[in-house]
Amino acid sequence: MRRIWLPFLCLALGGCALQTQWQSLRDALGLSRDKVQALHAEQARALDAEAARSAREAAQEVAKPWLAGPAQALAREVALPAPLRARVDTTLIFAGRAGLPLIAERLHRATGIAVRVLPEALLPAELFLPRLAGSAALAVPAQPRVELQEGPRPLADILDALAARLLVWWRYHDGAIEFYRSQTRVFDLRLLPLAITSQARLGRHAAGSEGFDHAIQASMAMDLPSPSQMLRTQIEPFLSRSGVAALADEGATLVVTDTPAALSRIEAFITQENARAGRRVRLLFEEITLVMHNSAEGEIDWRVLHASARAAVEGMLPAALRAVSPGLSASLPQGPWSGSKAILSALARFGAVRHHRSIPLLTLNRRPVTYAVHSTFSYVDQIQGLQARQGTSDLPSVSVNQKRVTVGTFLTLLPDAQDDGSILLSIGYDNTVAQPLKALAFGDDDRPLQVQQLNLDGNGSVQQVRVRPGHPVVLSGFDRSTDSYDRQRLTPDAPLLAGGRDQARQERLLTVIVLSAQLEEADG
Numbered sequence: 001m002r003r004i005w006l007p008f009l010c011l012a013l014g015g016c017a018l019q020t021q022w023q024s025l026r027d028a029l030g031l032s033r034d035k036v037q038a039l040h041a042e043q044a045r046a047l048d049a050e051a052a053r054s055a056r057e058a059a060q061e062v063a064k065p066w067l068a069g070p071a072q073a074l075a076r077e078v079a080l081p082a083p084l085r086a087r088v089d090t091t092l093i094f095a096g097r098a099g100l101p102l103i104a105e106r107l108h109r110a111t112g113i114a115v116r117v118l119p120e121a122l123l124p125a126e127l128f129l130p131r132l133a134g135s136a137a138l139a140v141p142a143q144p145r146v147e148l149q150e151g152p153r154p155l156a157d158i159l160d161a162l163a164a165r166l167l168v169w170w171r172y173h174d175g176a177i178e179f180y181r182s183q184t185r186v187f188d189l190r191l192l193p194l195a196i197t198s199q200a201r202l203g204r205h206a207a208g209s210e211g212f213d214h215a216i217q218a219s220m221a222m223d224l225p226s227p228s229q230m231l232r233t234q235i236e237p238f239l240s241r242s243g244v245a246a247l248a249d250e251g252a253t254l255v256v257t258d259t260p261a262a263l264s265r266i267e268a269f270i271t272q273e274n275a276r277a278g279r280r281v282r283l284l285f286e287e288i289t290l291v292m293h294n295s296a297e298g299e300i301d302w303r304v305l306h307a308s309a310r311a312a313v314e315g316m317l318p319a320a321l322r323a324v325s326p327g328l329s330a331s332l333p334q335g336p337w338s339g340s341k342a343i344l345s346a347l348a349r350f351g352a353v354r355h356h357r358s359i360p361l362l363t364l365n366r367r368p369v370t371y372a373v374h375s376t377f378s379y380v381d382q383i384q385g386l387q388a389r390q391g392t393s394d395l396p397s398v399s400v401n402q403k404r405v406t407v408g409t410f411l412t413l414l415p416d417a418q419d420d421g422s423i424l425l426s427i428g429y430d431n432t433v434a435q436p437l438k439a440l441a442f443g444d445d446d447r448p449l450q451v452q453q454l455n456l457d458g459n460g461s462v463q464q465v466r467v468r469p470g471h472p473v474v475l476s477g478f479d480r481s482t483d484s485y486d487r488q489r490l491t492p493d494a495p496l497l498a499g500g501r502d503q504a505r506q507e508r509l510l511t512v513i514v515l516s517a518q519l520e521e522a523d524g
Helices: 002-051 053-059 100-111 155-166 227-234 260-277 302-316 319-324
Strands: 089-098 114-117 146-154 169-173 176-180 183-188 196-203 217-224 244-248 253-258 280-300 344-364 369-386 397-417 423-434 438-443 448-453 456-467 473-489 500-520
Touching: 002 280, 002 344, 002 473, 002 500, 089 100, 089 155, 100 114, 100 146, 100 155, 100 176, 146 155, 155 169, 155 176, 183 260, 227 244, 227 253, 227 260, 253 260, 280 397, 280 423, 344 369, 344 397, 369 448, 397 456, 423 500, 456 473, 456 500
Parallel strands: 114 176
Antiparallel strands: 089 146, 169 176, 183 253, 196 217, 244 253, 280 344, 280 500, 369 397, 397 423, 423 456, 438 448, 473 500
C-alpha cells in the first residue's frame, strides 16, 4: 500500500517548485501578448491619424506671429554714384535704334559712369535657351537693336527696362555699370563622396558544381553612383544650352556657370537636396518571438496491477511449488512499462519561452546601414575518387572538398525621408540558423566515405514600406505550429479503460517584427 502512494507523494512535492516557474512563464507570456496587442492598437491609431489629414494640416497653422529659418547677415553699405541713387531722375532720349555696344556708349556720355559690356552679353539669345528645348531655334529672334527713349525716372529703373528688352542683366561693379549674361557660382554639397551599393538577399545561390544547397532566392539590389555625380546629373535640366557644371574638391563642391535665372533655380534645388541629405534617421528594429508548448497525456496501465496481484499470489505459495512451476513467477514489466508506475495517470504541461531582440541604428538619409551577427564554419561537401594509373599498384586517391557557410542575423535598411515627414524604408532581413550536421556514409564497409549534410532553418523578409516618425509598424510575422497525437491500445478500437495511453502535443512558434523610426533634421 505504501508503494502505491509513494509516486503521488513525489508528484505533489515536485509540483510546489514547478508552480512558481509556471506562474512566471504565464506572466511573461501575458506581457508579450499585451505588447503585441498594444502594437496592433498603435498601428490602428496611426492609420486613423493618416485618414484625418485635414486635421493635421490645420494643426500646423499657428495663430501667433513667429520667426523661423536660419539667420541671415545684413547687406553691407555700398556707395553708389549720384545717377544710380533712388531719388535722382534721369532722362535718356536718343534718335534711332541701337545695339548694346552703342547703348553703352550713350549711357557713358549721358551719366558719366563707365559702362562695361561683357563678351557673353553679345552672344545670340538662342544659346541661352533651356537645355530641354534641344536644338530648337527662336521663332521670333530677339531684337538686337532697341530704342533709347526713357525718362524722367531713376537710372536704375531705366537700366532694368533696357536689360529686360535685351535679355541681359546689369550690375554696378568696380566703379562701372556691367552688362552680362552669365555668372559663375560655387555651391557646397553636404553629401558623402561615396558610391552607394546596397544589396539584401533572402536565400542562397546554388552553383552547378556545389552539393547540398538550394537556389530559392529573393533579392533587392541597388548600385548608384556617388551622390555628387547624381546631383550633377539632376541639375542638367536647369541649365541653359551654354551652361556648364563641374564637380571640384573630390565632389565636395559644384561649380556652375550660367544665367542668373538658371543659377537661382539651381541654388534652390541644391539647398533642398543638402537639407534632405543632412537628415538623420533613428531606427529601432525589434524581433519578438514566442515559443509555446502545450501537451497532455492520459494513461491506464492494467499490467502493473496484474503483476502486483500475481506477485502476491506467488508469495502465498510454498517454495517447493514455486520451484516446480517456474512459469508462475511474477516480475514487473520490462521496456517502456518498467518502473513503479501508477495504475491511472493524467498529466498536462504548458510552457512558454520569449525571445526579444532589439537593434537600434542611426544613419543619414538615403544612406544604407547594415547590421550583422554571423558565424562561419566549414563542412565536407563533396568527395571525389580519382582512378589509379594502369599498370601501377597505387591505390585510388580521394579528393575532399570543403565548403564554408556563413549563418546568423543580417539586417539592411535604406531610409528615404520625405519632405512631408514620412520615411520610405527598404528592408532586408535574414535570420538563418544551422542545425547539427548529419553524416552520410557510402561505399565499401572496409573503407567507407562520409559526407556531411547541412540543414538550415531561418526566416526573413525583403520589402519596402512607408512609416511615420514615432509610430511603430508591424512589418511581418511568422506563425508556425506543430500538432502531434500518439495513441496506444491493445487493439485499434479498444477504449482507454481497457488499458493504453493517449498523448497530445502542440508547439507554436510566433515571431513578430516591429520597426519604428524617428527623423532628425540637419543642424544649421
